[in-house]
Amino acid sequence: QVQLQESGPRLVKPSQTLSLTCTVSGGSIRSSYWTWIRQPAGKEVEWIGLVSTSGTTKYNPSLKSRVTMSVDTSKNQLSLMLSSVTAADTAVYYCARAQFYEYVWGSYRYDYYMDVWGKGTRVTVSS
Amino acid sequence: SSELTQDPAVSVALGQTVRITCQGDSLSNYYATWYQQKPGQAPVLVIYRKNHRPSGIPDRFSGSHSGNTASLTITGAQAEDEADYYCNSRDTSDFHWVFGGGTKLTVL
Numbered sequence: 001q002v003q004l005q006e007s008g009p010r011l012v013k014p015s016q017t018l019s020l021t022c023t024v025s026g027g028s029i030r031s032s033y034w035t036w037i038r039q040p041a042g043k044e045v046e047w048i049g050l051v052s053t054s055g056t057t058k059y060n061p062s063l064k065s066r067v068t069m070s071v072d073t074s075k076n077q078l079s080l081m082l083s084s085v086t087a088a089d090t091a092v093y094y095c096a097r098a099q100f101y102e103y104v105w106g107s108y109r110y111d112y113y114m115d116v117w118g119k120g121t122r123v124t125v126s127s
Numbered sequence: 128s129s130e131l132t133q134d135p136a137v138s139v140a141l142g143q144t145v146r147i148t149c150q151g152d153s154l155s156n157y158y159a160t161w162y163q164q165k166p167g168q169a170p171v172l173v174i175y176r177k178n179h180r181p182s183g184i185p186d187r188f189s190g191s192h193s194g195n196t197a198s199l200t201i202t203g204a205q206a207e208d209e210a211d212y213y214c215n216s217r218d219t220s221d222f223h224w225v226f227g228g229g230t231k232l233t234v235l
Contacts, residue, residue: 045170045213045226058222094169101176103158111217112224113160113175120169 002027004095004118012089012125018082022095022118029053029076033098035114036069036080038091046091050098050112051078085125092120131159131214131227138233139204147199147230149214157217159197161190164211164229173212174199201232209234 008020022034036048049059051069059067068081082089096114103109131151139145149159158177162170172181174190177197187205191198197216201208214227 044228045215047215047224047226049223060223061221099175103176105156105158109157111157111176113172113215114162114170115172115175115181117169117171 002097002116004097004116006093006095006118006121008121008123010121010123012085012123013127014086014125015084018080018085018089018123018125020080020093020095020121020123022078022080024076024078024097029071029073029078033100033112034069034071034078035096035098035112036078037094037096037114037117038089039094039120040088040091043091048080048082048093087125090123090125092122094118094120130218130225131216133212133214133227133230135228136231136233138235139201140235141206142203144200144202145204145232147201147212147232149197149199149216149227150195151216151225151227152195153216153219153225154192154197155195156219158192159190160215161188161197161199162213162215163208164213165209170213204232204234206234208232 003025005023012018035050039045051057066083071078095118097116098112161174163173164170177192178190187202189200211229213229
């Protein structure tokens, strides 16, 4: 079964760029969608963005100007870069696989749900 | 602040039924997904596509939807169901997803 493992620096200085990698094992990264989610301690879960192996990306509007997500199919990895970080970016960061589905509810709709999650990695922004 | 509203905390007696609700405008257009999170662990998918359960999730978990409100029902709550539960939905205004603030379920 597919397993995900986040990795990257645990401590990032303010104004720098946070860079994380998610390694996919037990399955191929191809032909799937992948997401990044974060959870500040004691606060709400926040969806960061989605990336497909074809290169399509969608980002949370509140983070869009600072986020870059990509996929490296040769390494079975996805990556997250978040620039100009502040203390507000301190959180546990998760990668997750997103499953696409379609349905009709009055009209055609499509959506995703996250069915496999990594264990998460805690990133602290501090000088 | 969340665009999906959940009660911060709910309690249920062991073996009884509990309903956790999630309310928001986006739910008038999209189904909710529900995740269970235990302390120090990653969220686990429990309900998707309104009322589907992934393999391995007990059938005491069920989902429903009415208007702008989605519900997660646990019929016969067990001690191991004590956790935080988050709803999640696609936002109607743009291509992104929002989470509710979470509901802490205590099993008495």
